[in-house]
Amino acid sequence: MKRLYTMLSVLVLASMALAACGGGATEAPATEVMTEAPTEVMTEAPTEAPAMYECTDALGCVKIAPDEPVHIAYWGVLSGADASLGEDSKRGVEIAIDDKGGQLLGHDILLTTEDAGCVPEGGATAAAKLASDTSLVGLIGSSCSDETVGGIAAITNAGLTTISPSNTRPVLTDPARGPDYAGYARTAHSDAFQGKAVAEFAYNFLGVRKAATLHDGSAYAEALQQVFADNFVALGGEIVAQEAVAKDATDMKPVLTTISAAGPELLYYPVFVAVGGFVTAQIRDVAGLEDVKIIGSDGIFTADLLKGGGANTQGMYLSSPDFSAFTGDYAGFITKHEAKYGGSTLSTFHAHAYDAANILFAALEAVAVVEADGTIYVPRTALREAIFATKDFKGVTGTLSCSPSGDCGAPVIAVYEIMNSDPASWNPTSADAPNPKKVYP
């Protein structure tokens, strides 16, 4: 009997080791695709009409026959607690397609979606699927920085380029981000700006001197709370606690008690919806945190937070891109959104997604080679370069120019205050009764 249990434990250990290897293994199919995809596309070309275009692009070309659509994909979180983040961005892409009349260079635009679940593993799975689809010309996504961390290598190696509307982890567009990120650009702001803005808001506007942070271990939250902490200390404040929970944690009272023991005046938790809801709902029940100020960020800038957090959300602060600072026709976008979907926007990055899709379309139009019979060739390297060369692009969120490391956003951050904890009242863009309402700057 005893030996049986020993064997069992060895089995458990072995399966753990296997699981640990799993993360690395996901990259394998990517490299396979890289070597296969371009050659396949190139060998296909000679079978066509005599006046064909000869593809000389290093990454190969995507050939679109006259009756085929221009295939783009959106990947991001479309299920689970954070689905509103991904769904919101997807709507932005759909509106951009509508504005094109559903057509690009005389071909229909086909949008498919891939759910990445806001976790690195989901990002890796979605990216592997997308990478194996040779009909794809470009991607919009992902939603969560974690998904990009998990999937970007597969996408880059397949010769694809993705533009994320909502990834904000600073390192994703760092000049030293590494070759895996060559196919990655974003229209979202980097959290280097957001964390700084929140720290200034807390220190200067709220006058808080002792702050604590809480994150959920995600690439986004972990980095953002650190940017906040660094800036808050630089301003002269004190960080009394930096705690973290698991992403599937539900009982926050123990960790909040630990935070309470450090005596903060403010708690910053730039997390996602599930954890954000649990923390908000439970924070006032913990002795010592009854009056502490609470701030979240763009990851929970959604009516879903009010459902999970309940009455405690009233008076909570949330940082987000500043809608009133968008220089483009944001009001026009909202009108189209209203007409197509009804109701308020779901989250913060719809306009960024709209801009991302339009940058992709502009780059496609610039580099695509159209044959006399309507066949299109899209050289992949040229498309990537065209996206990165975007300059003074008039988007809804602002005038966008991409840096060599893929930062295309025009970051203006504002802090909003939740005025009413009823999810039905959520409408940050309303003119007369905005909820949440912009309070800073």
Next chain:
Amino acid sequence: MRTSLGERVLDLVVSGFLWGFRVLIVAAILIGTIVTISAGKYTSEQWIDFVVFGITTGSIYALIALGYTMVYGILRMINFAHGDIFMTGAFGAYFLATWLNGTGFIDKNPLLGLLIPILFAMLVSASIAMLVERIAYRPLRGAPRLVPLISAIGASFFLEYAFRGFFGPGKYAYPPIKALEGSWNILGIGILKVQVIVTIAAFVMMALLYSIVMYTKMGKAMRAVSENKDTAALMGIDINRIIVSTFAIGAAMAGAAGVLYSIVYRQIDYFMGFTPGIKAFTAAVLGGIGNIPGAMVGGLVLGIFESVGPSLFLEGLGIPRPYQLKDVIAFTMLVMILLFRPSGILGERLTTKKA
């Protein structure tokens, strides 16, 4: 039986390693505890809070664990769909409670507003569990043990994604019960009303279940089937009926736990049963699977360890962000108990025939 020298050396190495492991864990817990206590970061009220939080979560784990343990006791199978049965109860209660809340019924009759959704959730969970038993388990009775286990995992996925299909992947929020807001002052310590009520409700349910199993005719039949199915059948007990009622009662407990959980944590979604299900399974094994008081003890011990552990011993060991390791505590306990006391804290009631 003679053993070779090689085997004996291997045995020695293995038991040496296991002893080292035991000593290491105990030393880690002791050192961490001493360092934390001597640092004096937490007041005694805060320690009591940690324990109270743990008891609340633990009593919910215990309620779910009862279903695992009862089904195991009778069928020797782990019903991995049990966590999702818990989820179905929460959904059922959510829809009823939202409707009741809309009519203002809950505000007027807080006690009934609490009881009616619980009863409804028990009904929903029990019906779904009986269906699952009929479709996924009964045809496989008598098959090798692994077969119903795989079928249970399939049933679990089916329930999760069926609910996702019906109600979408988003979150629902259980309506707040105004009467349960705020806290009571008990012996100078403020304890949240909702925690007191949830814990009491869980204990009442457990007492009810225990008396059903110990003092009713059906309970006697259950125990008989658990002892020996064939002999029980010869004594005129309808085995199928007893198995179905075991599933139904276990599921009713999980349904009630689903409501209590939703009242404490608010958020409801199709995947909410997964983690509590695994934790309750851990609790059942911890207490001694097949043993009803064991499931209750296991649930409470697990809940308290999870709540107190990160701040008591992990923080003392200088581990940064200890709360990320909460699940590690739970599953280390599972591994420890499997290694060192496979029969659980209170011991599985095994006769030689079953072992």
